[in-house]
Each structure stands twice: as C-alpha cells, then as structure tokens.
Amino acid sequence: MATKNYAGVTVDVNEEGYFTDPGQWTKEVAAEIAKEEGIDLTDKHLEVLDYLRTKFISGEALSIRGINKSGVVDVKTFYQLFPGAPLKKSTKIAGIPKPSSCV
Amino acid sequence: MNKLLILGAGTGGTIMANKMRKELSRDEWKITIIDQHKTHYYQPGFLFIPFGYYKKEDVIKPKQNFLPPGVNSIYQKVEKIEADANKLTLANGEILNYDILIIATGTRINPDETPGLKGELWHKKIYDFYTIEGAIALGKFFKTWEGGNLVINIADNPIKCPVAPLEFAFFADAFFTDRGMRDKVNITYVTPLSGAFTKPRSSKLLGSLLEEKNINLVPDFFLGEVDNENQKIIDFGGKEIPFDCMISIPLHNGDPVIEESGLGDDFGFVPADKHTLQSNAHENIFVIGDAGNFPTSKAGSVVHFMAEILHENLLCYIENRPLTGSFDGHSNCFIETGHGKGALIDFNYETEPLPGYFPLPGIGPMGLLKVTRLNHYGKLMFRWIYWHILLRGKDMPIDADMTMAGKKVD
Ligand SMILES: Cc1cc2nc3c(=O)[nH]c(=O)nc-3n(C[C@H](O)[C@H](O)[C@H](O)COP(=O)(O)OP(=O)(O)OC[C@H]3O[C@@H](n4cnc5c(N)ncnc54)[C@H](O)[C@@H]3O)c2cc1C
Numbered sequence: 001m002a003t004k005n006y007a008g009v010t011v012d013v014n015e016e017g018y019f020t021d022p023g024q025w026t027k028e029v030a031a032e033i034a035k036e037e038g039i040d041l042t043d044k045h046l047e048v049l050d051y052l053r054t055k056f057i058s059g060e061a062l063s064i065r066g067i068n069k070s071g072v073v074d075v076k077t078f079y080q081l082f083p084g085a086p087l088k089k090s091t092k093i094a095g096i097p098k099p100s101s102c103v
Numbered sequence: 104m105n106k107l108l109i110l111g112a113g114t115g116g117t118i119m120a121n122k123m124r125k126e127l128s129r130d131e132w133k134i135t136i137i138d139q140h141k142t143h144y145y146q147p148g149f150l151f152i153p154f155g156y157y158k159k160e161d162v163i164k165p166k167q168n169f170l171p172p173g174v175n176s177i178y179q180k181v182e183k184i185e186a187d188a189n190k191l192t193l194a195n196g197e198i199l200n201y202d203i204l205i206i207a208t209g210t211r212i213n214p215d216e217t218p219g220l221k222g223e224l225w226h227k228k229i230y231d232f233y234t235i236e237g238a239i240a241l242g243k244f245f246k247t248w249e250g251g252n253l254v255i256n257i258a259d260n261p262i263k264c265p266v267a268p269l270e271f272a273f274f275a276d277a278f279f280t281d282r283g284m285r286d287k288v289n290i291t292y293v294t295p296l297s298g299a300f301t302k303p304r305s306s307k308l309l310g311s312l313l314e315e316k317n318i319n320l321v322p323d324f325f326l327g328e329v330d331n332e333n334q335k336i337i338d339f340g341g342k343e344i345p346f347d348c349m350i351s352i353p354l355h356n357g358d359p360v361i362e363e364s365g366l367g368d369d370f371g372f373v374p375a376d377k378h379t380l381q382s383n384a385h386e387n388i389f390v391i392g393d394a395g396n397f398p399t400s401k402a403g404s405v406v407h408f409m410a411e412i413l414h415e416n417l418l419c420y421i422e423n424r425p426l427t428g429s430f431d432g433h434s435n436c437f438i439e440t441g442h443g444k445g446a447l448i449d450f451n452y453e454t455e456p457l458p459g460y461f462p463l464p465g466i467g468p469m470g471l472l473k474v475t476r477l478n479h480y481g482k483l484m485f486r487w488i489y490w491h492i493l494l495r496g497k498d499m500p501i502d503a504d505m506t507m508a509g510k511k512v513d
Contacts, residue, residue, distance in 0.1 A: 060368070061398065064295070064325045064339065065259050065354065069369045075327065075339040084340070085323050088297075 006032040018098050022053065025095030033093045045081055048073050049094040062087065062099040105132045108199060110181055111207035112138035112166050114403050115392035118410040119205055120174045121496030123417065129173055135199065139180040141166055144235060145489055147403060150267055152238035153245055154278045159235065169494045184364040186385045203387050203417065206373055208361060210263055210393040210401055214353040217258055219329035229349045232271065233263065250287030251347030256336055257294050258326040258354045263393060263401045268352050269299065269309055270439040276316040277441030291319040293344055298322055302455040305448050308472055312440060357394055372396040378429040380413050389413055399432040399452060407493055408433045411503040433505040437482035445478035447471055451505040457512060462501055464509030471510065
C-alpha cells in the first residue's frame with residue numbers, strides 16, 4: 001500500500017490514489033488533492049464533498065443518478081465542478097473509495 | 104393459522120413458493136403468492152429474440168404451471184404495502200394480512216426518467232430489449248434495416264443482467280456478419296463504466312473481444328438526454344454520439360409499489376441486509392432478487408443462490424433462532440460471444456471473476472473467463488434448467504456459496 005503527503009499529513013492510498021482510510025481526510029488535504037486535479041475548491045465543492053462523504057459513511061452506493069436526486073447539486077453543475085469524470089474526481093478529493101458500480 | 108405472503112411470482116417468488124411449501128406444514132402455514140401477470144417470462148431469452156434465435160413462444164409459460172399444490176395464487180396488482188400494520192392492499196380493494204412477507208417484485212426499466220428517450224423515435228429507431236415488446240419490435244426492425252450507426256447504450260447502473268448489453272453487441276456483430284452487411288453497420292458500445300465491464304479481469308477479456316470484433320467502446324458516458332430530431336445521444340458533460348439505430352438499456356427502478364409504500368431507497372430498491380436478506384426496516388420482511396439494494400448482479404443465477412439462504416433464514420426466523428444463513432453475493436453468468444461460442448464468469452461480493460474451470464476443479468467441463476463452444480451450450484441449456492429445475496426450487500449441483508476451487512489466482 002502506498003502513502004501520499006498532502007498539506008503535511010501522510011495518508012494511505014491505493015494504486016489509483018484513492019484513500020483507503022476516509023478518516024485521514026481533512027479540508028486542507030482535499031484542497032491539495034483538488035489542486036493536483038486542476039480544481040480550486042469553493043464552498044459549493046465542499047458541500048458536494050460533504051454529501052458524498054456522508055452517503056459513503058452511511059454505506060449507501062454513490063451514482064450519478066443519486067447525485068441528481070440529492071438536491072445538493074444537479075448533474076450539469078456537478079460536471080462543471082469536477083470536469084471530465086466527475087464521480088471519479090470528486091470521490092478522490094472526498095477521500096473515499098472510487099465507486100464500483102455493482103455488477 | 105400463520106400466513107406467509109410472497110409478493111411477486113417471477114424467478115425469486117416462484118422458487119420460494121416451491122421451497123417453503125415443501126418445508127412448512129399445511130396445518131400451520133398458509134402460503135399465498137401474488138402477481139399482476141399470469142404469464143411467466145424467461146427474461147434471459149429476450150436477448151435472443153431481436154436476432155430471430157428465439158420466438159415469443161420460447162420464452163413464455165403460464166405462471167401457474169410452476170406453483171405447487173397448496174400455494175394459494177392471486178393474480179392482482181398490489182397497490183400498497185403497510186409494513187407497520189403487516190398488511191397489503193390489492194388493486195381490487197382486497198386486503199391481505201401476513202406474518203411474514205417476502206418481497207420479490209424485481210426491477211423494471213424506466214425510460215421516462217431520461218429526457219427524450221421515450222420520444223418520437225421510441226420503438227421506431229430507439230429500442231430496448233429488456234421487455235418482450237421491445238425485443239419483438241426490434242426483431243421486426245432488424246429484418247429490413249439497411250445499416251448505419253448502431254449505438255448500444257447503458258443509461259446508468261444498476262441494470263439487470265449487466266453482461267446482457269455486451270452479449271447484445273457480440274450477437275449484433277455475428278448477426279450482421281452472417282447477413283453479409285457487417286461493413287454497413289458501425290457498432291458502438293457506450294457505457295457509464297470506465298471499461299467494457301467493472302471487474303478488472305473480465306473487463307480485460309471482454310474489452311479485447313470488443314476490439315477483435317471491431318466494436319467501438321465509449322466509456323465514462325452518463326446519458327443525459329436523447330435528441331430525437333438530430334438522432335444523437337448526449338451525456339451530462341455534453342459529449343454527443345450520433346445514431347441511426349439506438350439500443351437503449353434505460354435506467355432501472357424497483358416496482359412503484361415499493362416507493363409508494365415508503366419501503367425503497369432513491370431508486371425504489373428495498374434496503375436489506377446483503378447477507379441475511381432481511382429488510383433493514385422490518386424484521387418480518389425479507390427480500391429476494393432484483394427488488395433489493397444488494398451490491399451484486401441483478402441476475403437469475405443470483406436469485407437462485409439467494410433462495411437457498413433465504414430458505415434457511417426463514418426457518419430460523421420462524422423458530423426464533425438467530426439467522427444463520429449468510430449470502431456471499433455469488434453470481435454465475437454465461438456470456439454469449441456470438442458464432443456459437445460463449446464465456447462464463449463466477450464471482451461474489453469479495454472475489455472478482457477469475458480464470459479456471461467450473462463446476463469441477465481442473466475438469467470443468469466449463470472454462471471460466473474464456474471463450475469456448477461449450478459455454479454457449481451452457482447458456483442454451485440454462486433455459487431448460489430454468490423451466491424444469493430452477494423455478495421448481497429443486498437442488499442443482501452448484502453451491503450457493505462461491506468456491507475458490509478450480510480458480511487460478513496469480
Ligand atoms: C434481457 C435480459 C437478459 C437476462 N439474462 C440473464 C442471464 O443470462 N442470466 C441470469 O441469471 N439472469 C439474466 N437476466 C436477469 C433475470 O431474468 C432476473 O434477474 C430475474 O428474473 C429476477 O428475478 P426476480 O424474482 O427478482 O424478479 P422477476 O422475475 O422480474 O419477478 C418480479 C415479479 O413481480 C411482479 N410484480 C412486481 N410488482 C408487482 C405489484 N405491484 N403487484 C403484483 N405483482 C408485481 C412482476 O409482475 C414479476 O412477475 C436477464 C434479464 C434480462 C431482461
């Protein structure tokens with residue numbers, strides 16, 4: 001298992017850079033990961049990250065459909081906040097595992 | 104007299120009716136099963152219909168044929184479940200009480216949720232093959248289609264039988280090759296996943312099959328809307344893909360009765376324990392199959408493995424013992440790859456599909472994670488097994504728990 005250093009904190013990550021322990025996450029850490037992804041975190045970003053973390057911690061599956069129903073952000077805005085692959089980027093910045101769609 | 108109610112007489116409900124009637128004394132337990140339809144559909148057969156490999160008659164039989172004596176069947180739609188009062192209401196106004204309820208209402212496609220999907224091109228140039236109507240309409244369309252861009256799109260997960268869209272792509276390649284017009288059909292497979300499939304190793308095998316068969320792969324595409332006028336699909340990020348014929352696997356939801364009764368998650372699937380299959384909210388409600396929010400495939404083979412566990416746990420519950428049955432997420436899927444060949448994958452909650460032999464280690468006869476002729480016959484045999492063994496709740500020579508024997512780990 002690899003580790004990475006963000007904002008002076010050492011965190012455990014998997015081979016794709018996703019946190020293996022969501023407890024190691026802080027807002028400062030998030031801001032640094034976001035920078036790596038070319039994103040400047042705003043309050044709206046943080047609101048979305050907070051939603052993702054709450055959902056994940058309560059054991060619910062994350063999906064684009066779910067985001068659309070969350071009331072926190074609509075999908076178009078979600079794409080603007082985390083351009084390209086929003087679910088993959090946002091979960092990485094939120095310090096939680098990459099959502100594995102169920103097969 | 105105690106009452107066991109089974110809601111839904113599809114794959115899971117029918118198996119449970121057979122298993123529990125054998126188990127529970129008729130003097131103590133009345134078993135009732137309810138479904139809105141009298142016809143049982145062999146849904147895996149829907150994949151074969153658009154290509155003329157199966158006809159409608161091959162995939163339908165009366166539900167009643169599969170229900171044992173001593174089970175009371177009612178053909179009515181259930182309008183509402185009042186879980187706190189242990190009762191449900193039927194469309195004709197009748198009210199039924201229960202001591203134990205099994206929810207087996209399955210899942211269904213919901214094309215209305217995506218703007219433009221069910222527009223003017225629906226069943227004219229846009230088809231689904233997850234309903235009997237869609238599959239038959241598509242079969243008619245293919246007979247005279249002259250070719251163009253064939254786009255196969257999965258709107259978002261979860262969907263029933265996650266390998267079916269890939270099988271469709273492989274069949275389409277074989278079908279148009281056989282008709283001597285493959286050069287006129289440009290096949291594109293558009294998926295929200297990052298590759299052909301989710302689990303890494305099978306994604307690799309299936310991805311290289313797509314390449315081999317000259318099928319384009321567009322990953323990370325979440326369908327936002329369908330533009331009927333310009334014949335293209337557009338994802339939430341603005342990516343556009345033109346089509347002349349689109350095969351849509353629309354969003355899936357639980358049955359509306361689940362949502363209306365306040366028993367579902369965001370998509371109408373019932374939250375339940377993924378190991379014991381007991382509802383999170385009500386201890387006398389159990390869930391089997393596609394209706395649940397279980398993190399494994401929504402597939403008939405899964406339903407079959409779940410049934411064994413549910414059988415055990417219902418007895419535990421009735422006898423007031425801790426629930427000892429624990430489902431491991433076991434799934435086992437044949438994958439048709441076209442031209443009389445197929446692949447087979449076997450996995451569970453924790454273990455991704457691995458290469459090897461199945462069901463007997465080192466012998467097979469089925470090869471895991473590779474393309475063989477025998478795997479294709481396995482899939483064809485599955486229909487016979489489904490009607491004659493599986494639905495009737497009889498034992499099969501495959502364990503409910505996944506086994507590592509015969510699998511290669513490197
Ligand atoms: C194209 C396609 C290909 C597939 N291929 C495969 C495959 O190769 N292998 C495999 O293992 N699986 C495959 N499957 C999946 C498999 O068919 C399903 O996973 C399985 O049938 C699910 O069983 P179930 O009991 O959960 O639901 P279902 O069998 O769908 O039964 C649900 C029942 O509940 C009834 N119902 C729902 N709501 C109500 C209500 N309110 N009132 C009354 N009745 C109600 C419905 O009428 C229905 O009869 C495929 C599915 C499709 C569509």
